[in-house]
Amino acid sequence: MYMSSQFWIIFICGFILYNMYYETNLLKNITNYKKYYKMAIVVAFGLGALKIVKSSPNMSYENMKTLHQFIQCMPMDRQSKDLLTPFLSSMTPQNSNYPVRSIQTLHTSGGKSTKRCVSETKKKYVASLQNWKCSKCHQQLSAWYEVDHKKRLEHGGTNELNNLEALCRECHGEKTAMENL
Known part of the structure; x- marks a missing residue:
């Protein structure tokens, strides 16, 4: 060989x-x-x-x-x-007798985390749950979309999936500016 x-x-x-x-x-x-x-x-x-x-x-x-x-x-x-x-x-996971660990891990991870980092896998999963559309303006997400916390970490938010949303850069900038005022 x-x-x-x-x-x-x-x-x-x-x-x-x-x-x-x-x-x-x-x-x-x-x-x-x-x-x-x-x-x-x-x-x-x-x-x-x-x-x-x-x-x-x-x-x-x-x-x-x-x-x-x-x-x-x-x-x-x-x-x-x-x-x-x-x-x-x-x-498909519905037809399988074995739990799909990777997706289950995505749903449950980040509950106790106070760090502002979210893994790339989780970012892509959040965007795919939204059909690759911005949750504010509903436009197609570009390659440089951002994942934002619905409830800020400083106010008791977590890195769990139900507290994350994918936003385009414009909407993320507007939301951050409004929150910082």
């Missing part, structure tokens, strides 16, 4: 050097078959997934549950989620 990876590195470097030295358009000719390369990559991933499922069914079940949770929290449009969800419907 180690020798074959060295061989491929040397082969690819040699091919690129040959292309540069003779000023040929070999690399341009390769891009003509882009569709077939994409198809080959999909087949390779599919065969890899089959090998993983056959070698360890229990591990693949856990991986599918994690993948389903990941897809639910991703900022995707509804059609893309609906396209992927039927394949994973048997892995």
